[in-house]
């Protein structure tokens with residue numbers, strides 16, 4: 293495992309040394325889930341939150 297900076301809070305996010313696109317990496321500091329969009333260079337994006345109740 294290695295770490296990269298969280299795009300939300302700048303904290304440490306643990307990711308695999310060789311992450312796969314689509315992998316989800318949770319941030320230890322703020323709790324957001326980051327999805328690996330690209331590997332070279334490493335690109336992360338906020339993963340869509342999974343809500344129990346979509347719509348009202």
Ligand SMILES: [Zn+2]
Pocket residue numbers: 298299300301302303319320321322323324
């Ligand atoms: Zn964070």
